[in-house]
Amino acid sequence: MSTAQILGLITGILFGVLLQKARVLRFEKQVAAMQFKDMTILKFMMSAILVGMVGVAVLHGLEIITLGHKAMNVGGVLVGGALFGTGWAIAGYCPGTSVGALGEGRWHAVFAIVGMLAGAMIFAEVYPFLETTVLAWKDYGKIGLPDSLGVSPWVFIPVFWALFIGIFMLFENKHV
Amino acid sequence: MKLKTYDGGWNPYIAGALVGVLAVASVFATTKLLGKSSYLGASTTFVRAAGFVEQRVAPAHVEANAYFTKTKIKLDWQFMLVIGIFIGALASSLTDGSFKMESVPPIWSERFGRSVPKRAVGAFFGGALSMIGARLANGCPSGHGMSGMMQLSVSSLVALGMFFGVGVIVAGLIYKRRRT
Numbered sequence: 001m002s003t004a005q006i007l008g009l010i011t012g013i014l015f016g017v018l019l020q021k022a023r024v025l026r027f028e029k030q031v032a033a034m035q036f037k038d039m040t041i042l043k044f045m046m047s048a049i050l051v052g053m054v055g056v057a058v059l060h061g062l063e064i065i066t067l068g069h070k071a072m073n074v075g076g077v078l079v080g081g082a083l084f085g086t087g088w089a090i091a092g093y094c095p096g097t098s099v100g101a102l103g104e105g106r107w108h109a110v111f112a113i114v115g116m117l118a119g120a121m122i123f124a125e126v127y128p129f130l131e132t133t134v135l136a137w138k139d140y141g142k143i144g145l146p147d148s149l150g151v152s153p154w155v156f157i158p159v160f161w162a163l164f165i166g167i168f169m170l171f172e173n174k175h176v
Numbered sequence: 177m178k179l180k181t182y183d184g185g186w187n188p189y190i191a192g193a194l195v196g197v198l199a200v201a202s203v204f205a206t207t208k209l210l211g212k213s214s215y216l217g218a219s220t221t222f223v224r225a226a227g228f229v230e231q232r233v234a235p236a237h238v239e240a241n242a243y244f245t246k247t248k249i250k251l252d253w254q255f256m257l258v259i260g261i262f263i264g265a266l267a268s269s270l271t272d273g274s275f276k277m278e279s280v281p282p283i284w285s286e287r288f289g290r291s292v293p294k295r296a297v298g299a300f301f302g303g304a305l306s307m308i309g310a311r312l313a314n315g316c317p318s319g320h321g322m323s324g325m326m327q328l329s330v331s332s333l334v335a336l337g338m339f340f341g342v343g344v345i346v347a348g349l350i351y352k353r354r355r356t
Contacts, residue, residue: 005252007205007209007253008255011257012257013264016261017265018195024188027281034343040181040185043192045192046192047191047195051200052196052197052325055197055203066212066213067327068323069332070332072331079309080335081309082338084310085345085346087303090301090350091299092283094316095221095222095307095318096318103265103266105269105275105276108292111295114303115302115305116222118300118303119307119311120311124223124227124244127243130312135312144329145328145333148330
């Protein structure tokens with residue numbers, strides 16, 4: 001195996017252990033979050049974002065790492081986001097958690113995984129069409145909040161921390 | 177703050193914070209060892225896996241496809257990461273006793289019954305739709321939801337809002353209990 005493959009595997013194993021320990025791989029956790037009955041996956045994701053946000057800003061500030069924004073393609077993000085949300089609610093898994101769910105014995109995740117592979121094949125077939133339609137509407141490029149508003153990321157980070165901690169307190173108050 | 181949840185899981189805030197640390201360490205490690213900053217993600221791997229499968233039946237067709245060419249069908253860093261998620265979840269669930277063979281998940285079975293074929297059709301259809309969406313948006317809850325948000329990407333903020341907002345609406349529509 002190459003260095004890239006070994007590094008990916010080790011990172012993935014650690015990621016898989018944490019996803020499983022937090023119990024966020026399960027269908028019922030993902031759907032219950034969409035029903036506002038059990039917000040475990042949001043607590044988990046938002047905590048990861050808060051910590052990761054600080055680390056990324058520090059390392060980027062020191063010019064150690066580069067950012068990898070995904071393009072703000074209006075059609076792609078809006079239409080794709082809506083399709084994803086619909087599929088996610090029905091399948092109960094996102095790409096990463098489907099594989100993890102299979103690992104913890106939820107073998108029915110295999111149907112979702114096969115569906116995702118089929119979806120990828122369909123996407124590859126219709127890509128030329130999408131490229132000239134939905135993806136051609138408007139593209140703002142690979143932009144981040146700080147650069148597009150011309151301010152430091154450290155302006156946003158405390159705002160996100162305050163906002164997310166407020167949301168966490170709401171979750172805890174409501175016992176969800 | 178409780179360290180364990182009722183189902184024996186770790187506190188989600190702590191486990192999430194550890195994922196944040198892992199994500200940052202991973203960006204650092206890929207930059208230093210591979211020469212390029214890579215962020216956690218999962219959905220591109222499904223395109224590569226689909227490409228591998230399709231190559232076995234129609235190699236010329238895959239070669240001619242613009243999207244497969246653009247994505248490059250290979251066992252790369254992210255592909256191994258996704259395999260790692262499977263191994264990590266398997267090892268973790270076997271060692272703490274939470275591994276459970278399940279054919280139909282709760283919530284689904286309350287609404288649609290214990291039929292495996294019905295669940296298979298739903299999961300397949302939902303999975304296909306979500307992957308088409310993820311590729312259009314260029315990311316999933318890992319790539320956009322976590323990695324993009326950490327970088328304060330504009331597209332990720334919008335994408336995550338769409339993922340969850342539409343998910344809430346659709347879940348509300350399909351899992352509403354039938355009046356008996």
